[in-house]
Every structure is written in structure tokens, then in C-alpha cells.
Amino acid sequence: MTREKLTLFDTTLRDGAQTTGVDFSLADKRHIAAMLDSLGLDYIEGGYPGANPLDTEFFSAKPKLRHARFAAFGMTKRAGRSAANDPGLATLLAADADVVTYVAKTWDYHVHVALGCTLEENIASITESIKAALGKPREAILDCEHFFDGFKANPDYALECAKAAYAAGARWIVLCDTNGGTLPHEIERIVTEVARQVPGSHLGVHAHNDTENAVANSLAAVRAGARQIQGSLNGLGERCGNANLVSLIPTLLLKPDFAENFEIGVPFEKLSSLAKISHTLDELLNRAPNRHAPYVGASAFATKAGIHASAVMKEPRTYEHVAPESVGNKRRLLVSDQAGKSNILSELERIGVRLDKDDRRVAHLLDEVKQKEALGYAYEGADASFELLARRALGEAPNYFEVERFRVNVERRHNAQGDLVTVSEATVKVCVDGETLISAAEGEGPVNALDLALRKDLGKYQCFIEDLELVDYRVRVFQGGTDAVTRVLIEFRDVTGESWSTVGVSANIIDASFQALTDAITYKLLKSGAQ
């Protein structure tokens, strides 16, 4: 049986950037684009060049993508001026992208009220803007804003917009449920009607989650003939978010009614990276991942101990709708210590240590990890700290140096010129191989000062750490309040390009940072074979 191609279009970096509280940096955008590309998505919409300095910069040179086409979002030309003479359109077409996604009004009411032009002028804007894109050349996509409300109010006009875009050469005409109020049975009915006039192979759907139906609406549109789904990672997006691709992708790949009929760009073997990608996005946003997220949440395959526990163990496939491993997740049976041990064993194997599961050191290490995690440590994002913990338990990690004391001072005062300045200074007293060394440094803040002082003079080990570069520093506070527990994650890199992450936890952010910093330095000495 031949399967039809179903195209996935990601808008995490555009509509997702509209999420309240989401504020991507340029580095975030590049990182996320690379993740989406590695997953195998067909289109990545990077933002709205010209709307803000960040997006304009992101589109000054398109990211290197192996698979996905890179799309710039913007409005069709204004009525009353030519495409050649519209500065917004010029900026959009100048953006370094493969594709232009135009948004246009398709609800007659909005054309009148928001645009203040005639219905014909709006159609002309659609047609001319698409032709302008094709002339660059760019692929053109039309996002039909408020399509479903527009269709209910004036089906002829909404259809006329879609048909005009198709006739002008748009590759995709995307039906947007802009305010998210349309229900699945309505989506199915309306898309079916549209597909009689515009080929389904050119129709897409852009759903919002305002009635908690964005995923169902996307599936309903596909069943009615649409062949492109727009969505975002973790359902980011304005208000209640967009259709969640992290939920849709496994459904499309694993549920027979879709998997047998459609082919998507995400290969089956990439599916197991999905949980990690979802959690990485949360990390970038400094958010706690949703434990209850479909497919990828920590609780998605959790079974509480109870009367059916043994049956679940006997034949998990009849209790789980998909295999947790298929999406990179795992089964959690809260009664089982065995799961913990096999986790530890597989982590040890990853760092090249092979132990028998009955080795007492495995149980010992498992206990230690559990204790640490109860305190707030998280080793999923701190591979180097886990390796140090393991090597210490195995007696394989020397104490290269001992910090006897440190002091960090932050002072805000008027300087000689009368300006208010803040000065951060740290002193570290460290003992290396019997030798006591004291170093001091100023920094941009207390942690920067501490980091610089700590790495200033490690005696005979100094040569091993000269090439260290701090690349990331993240803080999460638990339970609220400055006196709550603080978790710090730090990532370092060296000239080989290898990077590693460490974790520190304390009520005191300086202490937590210090733990992560010393772990990072110790890890570097260990991997350098320092003696």
C-alpha cells in the first residue's frame, strides 16, 4: 500500500515565541532550529523578520539545515500600494529563507474592520504577494487567518481567498483556527468542503488549543483531506498554545489508522529522541517539564502499585497504548527497585564501566543517587556530575584539590566619579598537593568572580584547565522564596569542543554554584588524565 505524504510545519520559533513568558534568545532560536531539523520536520518557521530586531538578525543568514525548509512569516502587501513598493513586504522578501509564509485575512468582517479595504483589494494583495515571493524565487505559503470563523460567516469569500492563493501558485493554503474556538466535527466538515475546491495535497491546518482540541482538530483536518499540519514543540503558542507536535508525531507514527496511510518526515528511529527534545526545550525556557504530558511526561507511563501491578509486568503491551521506549520515555512501576538498578547499570555502561547488577557498589551508588535526588539534584542534565559520583563510589576519582575557604563580596557604591557601580570580588584558598594557594578575582557578578578566582591558580593542574570556557549557567529555585533550595546547572567546554554539565544544590546560590564549578573542573582533570 502506498502511503500519502503528510507534511509537518513547525512554528515554535514564530507562534511559539508569542507564548506568554517565552523569550527566546538568538542562541535559543538556533539551538531549537537544529533540534527540529534533526527530528525530520519539513518546515521550520523562524520568526517574523522586520517585526523585532531579534527576528531580523535571525533571518540575516539562515541556519544550516539538512532537511527542513526555512520559512519567514509576514503579512501580505498592503492595499493601495504595489508589491514592489511595500516596505514590509520588501523586508520579508529580503530575509534569508527558502519559504515565505504570508498571513492574510479571509474573514470578510476582518477585512473591513481591521484592514479597512475592499474584499477585492484583499484578494489582490494575496495574489500579488504570492507572485512577488515566487519571483524571488521563494516558495509561498498562505496562512488564512480566522478561516473557520470566516467560512461560517461567508463561505464564498473565505473559499475565494484560498482559491486565489492556489491559483497564484502558493504551495500550501493553510486553514487557521486563529482564535482556537472551532471544534473537531466542524473542522472535519469545513475542511471536507474546502478540499472539493482546493486539492487536499495543498491544504494545511493551523489549530489553537483554546478548547483543548488542537491535536484533535489537526487529526480531523487530515482525515478530511488536509496534508499539512502546523504545530509547535510542547504546544507553545499564543494564549493556550498551538497544536502540540510532541503529541501529534507519535500518534501519526504509531497509531495504525494514520501510520498505515501517511508518511511523515520524522523517521521511526528518530522518535525515541522526542522526550529529550521536549525536555530540552523546557530547559532552554527554564520551565519544569509537564509530568503529565502525553507520551513524553515523566508520569505518562507511570503505574501506581496495586492489584494489577503483576499483570502490567506480565504483559505491559495490553496496559500501555504505545511502548514507552518508542518515544524515548520509560515505564515507571513505583514498586520496582529493579528499574533503578538497570538505569544505573546502563548509565555506568555509557561511561565505560561494566558491573554486575549484584555488585554491592551498584546498590550503594543507587542509594546515593536517590538521596541526592531527594535533595533536589538532577543528573539527567548533569552527565559530568553523575560520572564523578559514580567514579567516587568506585574509588576512581582522586581529590585533586581541596578548597579550604572562599569569600565572595558584592558591593554597590558610588565610585570616584560619583556613579553608582557594583563590584564583585572573590577570594579562594585552595590546597593542591600540600601547597596552599590563594587567588582573588573580580567578576561581572559573584559567581563569575568565584569562577575566575577558582580557575586562576590550581598549581600543577593549572595547565589542564587553561582552555576551559563556561558556556551555560542556569538556575532554578524550588518552593519559592530566596531561602528555598536552589539548583544550579553549569556547562563548560574545552578546546576539543567537548562540553559537559554539572549540578549543584544548596539553599545558598553561591554554594550551589561552587559545587557545580568544582565538579566541572574535577571532571576536566579526570578526563585529561591529570596526575
Place this chain on the structure above:
Amino acid sequence: MTREKLTLFDTTLRDGAQTTGVDFSLADKRHIAAMLDSLGLDYIEGGYPGANPLDTEFFSAKPKLRHARFAAFGMTKRAGRSAANDPGLATLLAADADVVTYVAKTWDYHVHVALGCTLEENIASITESIKAALGKPREAILDCEHFFDGFKANPDYALECAKAAYAAGARWIVLCDTNGGTLPHEIERIVTEVARQVPGSHLGVHAHNDTENAVANSLAAVRAGARQIQGSLNGLGERCGNANLVSLIPTLLLKPDFAENFEIGVPFEKLSSLAKISHTLDELLNRAPNRHAPYVGASAFATKAGIHASAVMKEPRTYEHVAPESVGNKRRLLVSDQAGKSNILSELERIGVRLDKDDRRVAHLLDEVKQKEALGYAYEGADASFELLARRALGEAPNYFEVERFRVNVERRHNAQGDLVTVSEATVKVCVDGETLISAAEGEGPVNALDLALRKDLGKYQCFIEDLELVDYRVRVFQGGTDAVTRVLIEFRDVTGESWSTVGVSANIIDASFQALTDAITYKLLKSGAQ
């Protein structure tokens, strides 16, 4: 037109109690039952008497309910013994409840593997258990476990179970998608088939959110003929949760295709209490409400984009799928990087300032917000800092106090007992009304020490800030590296229960925290009318 009755069955206190991390007290259960009853739900399932001491106690005397029927959950009698001679069944029937909800296996495979009895014995257990309940007298409901998987594997047997329950006198036969893997189009097809054999007015649906389709699955079942929906508040429930009644209820009451055809127990005038009920449940569970929750989330009616904002103000009904007030929520126009004048104007209006959009102070404030946001400030989550910015621009915020200098010191050293300890201390020199005050404090960390020192003595203003309580402290670092920009968000509360959030941004985390702390104190003085 006469509308058909659609029954709502809440399982927050039973299936919702299975949620990872949820641990209701008896007081919580009583409180939640009262809320559900006041909302107008038809059934409240209180728990599983006999399964744990809490539920047994909850069912020793049923809560006073004005509207809802109170249901006890449990298993049908075991095979191989009579209903009269089954202790589990006896406990269930002794519970003080109006209704018994039996769960029974309807997937032939599970009957064999998990129960280890014959298919006929399982049917007999269903029939006899229902008759035992009716004899008490109790109303009887059958939850058909794994019904959809069972139906796919052996439709005849799954149907036979449902028909036996109906024949025995069960008021409702509830089709459960126990592992949550069934998709909406399958639900619609299978419920349609079942409704040919058991009247739809006796059929219910119990959906789980494992593919993010629990709400859509519930709606699909109703469209196929089922007349009872089981769900929970905020979608609590095992793994990914149950169908979210907080999303379903407004859809059923406000969307014409459902509202015109069905009548539910929740009266329209109760709908505006929905946001509050949803947030109260989160408070009981000590969880932060989901900002992006459909209908009731803080962002559910928030608009960030400047281009949309002016149109939304003009005619909100065409941009909002329902009126925010109808569910007890409100419209928010966010001040953000993409802000336009309309957002600023509506935010000003919220704080009681009405300016003309051509007032030069509006343009000035917009410029200032944009500049600040370019530096990393984010006012969406810092309403108090925005208000201060606005009032300063309008010349309405006095400089109550001036911090001349501060110093924060963190020291890690060995104490007299030889233990490593970390001590944090801060000194603040502040000028209030010509008077210079110096305060010092120790804290759990540098920010805690600074906060305590700052609030120790503000001279004549001290009486206004005695009741301040820090409730949240969040840190985000941009661009990676300890010398990158740090954004701090702080939330304070006072005895009135009002809380407010402030933001600070700097390369130095102490400086950023200091800004947010002083903003928070200044805001409190402003709102107290301090002179």
C-alpha cells in the same frame, strides 16, 4: 426545541486522586466535593471505600450535597463466590453513598490474564454485583475497563458485558478508554456501534489524555450517542489525566452545536465561577495554575502581538472565541517586545490611568518599555514593575528612599567545630527623608541576606512594609555564561492577600535581585499611600 439531558460525572476525588504527586486530605476531599456540587455536576465519585483508610473514612458519612449524587467506586464481586459472601463488595455496599460505580473487565484477554476466570463467570459477576447494589438500594453504574481495546479485539464479548449490565438494571454503562490510546474517530465509530445495542441515554464515556485527545474523545462519544461524560477538574487523573471538565463544561454551554442540543446540570450563571474553582483546586494541591489552560488560564485571553491588539480592542468578540467573563476570566493585552500603543493604553487603564493615545507620555512610555525589554526586562510577569515605570513616567511615583550603598558577603570556611559552613551577610545604607540608616542581616544566601537587611529599617516607612512576605524568586540567565545577563522575577504578598511581581535585570545577579526587591518595596509603599 427540546434539548436532551447530558450528564456530567466527576472523578477528581477517585481517578484524580491517582495523579502522581496528588495527595488529598479528608478536608480537601470535602472542600472539593462542595465545589463540584455548587457548580451543578450530576455525580461526584468520592473514592474507593475499603482501598485506603482515607476513602473509608470519607464514605463513613456522605457529604451534604444539594444537587449531586455521591458515588462509591469499587470492583464487581470475585468469581467463585456469591455476592453476599464477598468482603470487598460488602465494604462497597456499606459505604454511605447514593451510587455504586463498579469497574469490570470487558476485554476478554484481561479476563483471562488478570482475573483468571472464564468469560461467563465475569458476566455473572457483573450481573450479580449490579443486582446486589439495586437491592440495597443503590443506583448502579458499570465502568467497562479497557472497553475500546476490548471491542477492537473481541467486539461480541465487550458488547455482551455492556448488555448484561444494562439488562441487570445498571443506570449507566460507561465505556472506558483505560489506557487512553483510542483516537476520536475510533471513539465515534465504536460508540455508534454500541448505541445500536444499548440505548445512548444509558451510555457514558471515560477518556484519558494519553494522546492529548481526552476532551475530543468525550465530545466524539456524545456526538455518537453517549449521554454521560466522566471527567475531572483540571484533568487530574492517572498518567496524563482524565478528560478535563474545566474545558468541557464551557464548550458544552457556549458552543452552539452542543448548547442547542444538550442540557447540562451546570447552569449558565454558574459558569463564571469556573476559573476560580480551577484555581482553588491548584491552591489546595499547592501547584501553580497552568497559565495556558483553555478558558481559565491567565493567558487564555491574552494578546501579545501589537498588530492584533488594536483590533482586539475595537471588536473583541471577533478575536475571542467566547467572552472571557463568561468563564470568570479576563482579557489581557500584554506589554511586550511586540507591544503597540494599544497594549500600553489598556495596561494603563488596568491600573486606573486613562490617557489619550496621542498623549506624548504614551509614546514616551512605549519607548521606555521597548528599551527596557531590549535589555532583557519582561513586564508580562512583573505587573508592579510596569506600574512603577508608568507612574514614574507620569511623575506619580515618589522616591521614598535611596540606597546609598550595599554590600553582600558570602564566606565558606571551617567553623569552630571544624565543619565547613557558608555564611551570608548583607549591609545596606539607606537614606530616608534626610535620615541615614544602616542595617545588616544574615541570610540563607546572598539575596535572602540583602532582602532582610533592606527591609530591616526604612525609618518612617517601616510600618508599611512589616507585613511583606516573599513568595517567589525566579532567575533566568540569557546567552549562557555567568557574565551574561540575569533576569530576576520576585513576587511578594502582604496580609491583605494581594501579591505583586517585580523584575530586575543586570549582568550581576545581586544587582538584578536588588532592583526587583526595591521595586517591590516601592510598590507596596505606593499602594499603601505612604507619605
